[in-house]
Amino acid sequence: IQRSYxxxxxxxxxxPEPLPPIVADEDKIDSVLTNLVNNAIKYSPNGGEILVRAVREDNTILVSVRDQGIGIPKDKLTKIFEKFERIDTKETRAAGGTGLGLYLVKHLVELHEGQIWAESEGPGKGSTFYVRLPIYPKRAKDEGYYFDDVEQALHPER
Known part of the structure; x- marks a missing residue:
């Protein structure tokens, strides 16, 4: 666990453990994670804790970004990934934004054959965003990319 302020x-x-390398566009995945962490900071109160966690689950990496921020109404949990969608509250209006960030993040995750979703108990209860990325996407295999490190991580018995 690393802490910074x-x-x-x-x-x-x-x-919690060393993670295998994944086949991905580093800049695009960096943009995804940066957007999620920046949103967590933007919508969390001063002194709030933001937890970024990454674990391996089967042949995927699951990253979560949890905050103690303003939360998301349950009926908006999927809509927030739509173009220009914003939750209209006093706090979100003060924070600004275009409603494009999560739309673009979802697009980038899906280009990597991944999934993204959000969970929240509702307004004032914080939120957690999850990104699941395959270690070795089907498209990379189909296009003939071969990475020994990835293959070794997926099949350590070889």
């Missing part, structure tokens, strides 16, 4: 938030990275 922004001026107003505590950022905790919890990666």
């Amino acid at each position: 922004t001026d107003k938030h505590q950022l905790i990275a919890d990666i």
